Amino acid sequence: MTNSQNEFWSRAGEEFQQNLAKSWGQAMQTFQTMDLGGIVPPAQDAAPQLTFSQEKLKELQAAYLEEATALWNHGLESKHEIKDRRFSSEAWTANPMAAFTAGSYLLNAKTLMGLADAVEADEHTQNKIKFAVEQWVAASAPSNFLAFNAEAQKKAIDTQGESLAKGIQNLLHDMQQGHVSMTDESKFVVGENVATTEGAVVFENEYFQLIEYKPLTAKIYEKPFLLLPPCINKFYILDLQPNNSFIRYAVSQGHRTFVVSWRNPDESMAQKSWDDYIENAAIKAISQVQHITGAKQINALGFCVGGTILSNALAVLASRGEKPVASATFLTTLIDFTDTGILDVFIDENFVKFREMQMGQGGLLKGQDLASTFSFLRPNDLVWNYVVGNYLKGESPPPFDLLYWNSDSTNLPGPFYAWYLRNTYLENKFISPGAVTVCGEQIDLGKLDMPVYIYGSREDHIVPIGGAYASTQHLPGKKRFVMGASGHIAGVINPPTANKRSHWLREDGKFPASADQWVAGAKELPGSWWTDWSDWLRKHAGKQIAAPKHYGKDAKFKVIEAAPGRYVKARA
Template identity: 45%
Template sequence: MAQDDTPSAFRLPDPAVVSRTMADVAERGQRIVQDFLKRQSDNASNGGGTGGAGSDPLNLAGAFMEMTTRLMSNPARLMQAQIGFWQDYMTLWQHTARRMMGKETGAVISEDPKDKRFKDDAWRDNEIFDFIKQSYLLSARYFQTAAASAEGLDEKSAQKVDFYTRQFVDALSPTNFALTNPEVLRRTAETGGENLLKGLSNLLGDLERGKGSLQISMVDRSKFSVGENIAVTPGSVVYQNELMQLVQYNPSTEKVLKRPLLILPPWINKFYILDLRPKNSFIRWAVEQGHTVFVCSWVNPDESLAEKGFDDYMQLGPYAALEAIEKATGEKNINAIGYCLGGTLLAATLAHMAAKRDTRIKSATFFTTMVDFEEAGELSVFIDEEQLQALEDKMNKRGFLEGSEMAGTFNMLRANDLIWSFVVNNYLLGQEPFPFDLLYWNSDSTRMPAKMHSFYLRRMYQQNDLIKPGAVDLLGVKLDLRKIKLPTYILSTREDHIAPWQSTYRATQIYGGPIRFVLAASGHIAGVANPPASGKYSHWVSDTAPPTAEAWLEGATELAGSWWPDWHRWVSALDKAQVPARTPGDGALAVIEPAPGSYVKVMASD
């Protein structure tokens, strides 16, 4: 019989490739296991055993036990859900049987149009894969419905059960397994299984990079270098202290606005999210609009900064920057932007300055910033006493929270996009991750000092003290956000999974000055880094600030494209005075080193 040499025919893998791969697997696997066991032994000898809270650091057992108890207290409702599930399942069987006989049938259940997992045509065209897909979707709906139907759960337990049920359901998707993913089966047939061998090598590489813990590669890191092809807007570091470097950017216009612009990015991540590439750099664009831009580039802290607190970040961040900007430009008054945690710091600083009658910051812009943490979204799942104690125990031993742990938490909020899609691409399809600037930045994680992070999680996320007048004391001053009277621009994003826009909107009811609230499409990052030239993502505007976010949106007007020009019109109208362009080093501060500086280049694994 002639051998089928069509592209879809299965071929045996190259024996030499198999031999090399398995030898490599054996050598690397043995080394990974030995290193992992040694660390576990060292951890146990240092008092870091697995007993106590460490056996259930997420405190899931209690939440799911309570859910089970509640469900069993109403067995009729549970039975009704089970009957509905089996009826749907039998209908699916019947529809599949009709399809296999060549008859047309409708879907019993359909995936969300936004769900990218089932984009391959085989999930619709092939009866078997269509059955697998719909069977999974029915099971997922049943699990989530059953978890949600438990009556009497307290809000925190219900939120935790819902979140981790979805994590469980997402993990069991048939797309995540080689034998039930048509794209993987097709690739395996085409390559003779070499995709799986390559995937195994990729898996070992990620285990080695994580020193025994899996750190999934999201991007080809070799394609990017900070300061060379990313974060390349020209400028200079003109000031630095132990927590931050202050970068001043070179002007690109002959005249600039008299008021300099200070940007306070979050120190959970690095500042160059606002300076990825020239085409999507907010910093470069702001310079082109005539702003003298300064940015705080935060240090990537190690154990030596374990005792740095939120007050230190205020003193050595915005306060130090204000003094440095005056020396560099001769200007006392500035406009300020705070992004996420940087915005929370800006709000705290403004309240501190209001109490001290310090008016140097003349306008404040907040990007995706929460100051009222009552409804903090799914991050609240990770904020309970048991988890905070376990986290503090871990941080106190080494002085900081490891950047990869923070990144892992954020990735869980979008597990299908930021975890499972890479499992399929890297390990099952055996492909290299794509060179995507946004994902490179996302993987360039930063650490958090133990004292500061504990304060942030407890006083803000857990206790929501920042909005309580006088509850938070920084540098001997009791803060009251209601005393913030300056013009304020609040930018939120509609699909934000980190700072839900309904929560960020609450600030409009706190600050005392004139407020402009703008809502951008997309999420926490893409909705902010959205240049006008891209033509992507609309935004909503309104001149009113009603008591609720829902009322605001009902009265808002949707406009096409980026919100950046709206912000520039707003901030430049506050003071249109212009002066000759300022170049780093022309003032009283000498240039220390070229932008983006050395602090931003320190990686969490260094």
């Protein structure tokens, strides 16, 4: 670059730093003065004085100038190649003006993300800035606006405006239901074409229903199997369709299978706490399975937050001198909250204090609020993709059972949620023996000496692989860790019959300090991890006995209703 260009970019960089710092301060001041329903938020820290890596700024400046010049010089070419799928249709690539608009946006978006990466700050602050910039970049894409979306404009012309009329109908429908449609929800009915594995509710209280499933084998293993799904979702992610049902798979492997179906909390549960869920749900479910089956010990599985709940329940029982679980499986579970991935951007002392003041003594966290948070972790795929398709193009999303489940949100009691935030994501107390008391007992994960099977998904953005792996460093029993391909849900729901994806195992029995070190010595194996888990669980399931001919046990545990029960059908 010439001296004049260097001077220009140097001045521009200085002005950008000054304006960004000023804007940050204004944004924080605005947030502090927002109307928060009469609740005064905790005092915010002073707006950070942002500085940037000069080396990275110079690299960004040089790259931007080079790419902007190339974009301008080729702006009127008749055909462009754009790899971003938002702009890959011919309506974009064959229209020079539209292609130039898309190219300019992509260049500016890349530069803004680069600027966020150039901020010199602690990791937590840097991640917050990156997340905020990503949200703004995703929202400001020209594809999100009819005035700039060449594909939506072409469709409106081709359909003589019918696509716009349908888009308005879709918008009104989604406003009425309270969330953006990701699938055609009218095509699914819980118990009819999702959650159809045959079973019966054999116990219930105000927290959960306990479902027992009908055996699919003449003989079963003597130790029953209990699944605790996350209480922030409906359990039927584990029972979507017969061909991908983890529940059905467990039953088919000869296990007498029980599942906790969480109640969708309403105002009557607004005071319920973490202790309530541990004592009256997780521990109660374990004891009820013991009573029904007559087994001294059972095998248990916890998925996501269900695994965190299970670990606490087992620690409470261990402190009481009870060991009712022969083996435990933890799927995409955090018990060490050191590595929480992108969710870390939401958590700091001020946020947790605000939630404690808002609902720590009572109230509900609405399921849709939580669902929206998770959607914005992947804004292009889970938010703007549907905004464009549903409203600008007037398309109806196709039926998809996984996305139907994703839209079927669940509320949480405020005290439960506030306690969970502080003691896990903020203060990470579970890994320090005696640092936290649950149900009157000090939590010590070192007492969980049963064999454990720990699973993490390689591309999980909710429970990062490092966070899932960290459990190996705190559980003293004989361990087996498996890493699967894909993300939080797709990695878990990967039946053997699909013959998809891979999983990784390490047979030397070593558990080094980090997941990266473990992976370095792991072997990739094709297909599902389910078969490996099944072989492992079989070793802890005891001898085989005749399968029961009836659900439950005597009059105390008679059938209440057919699976999947009514709790799972309650909408948030």
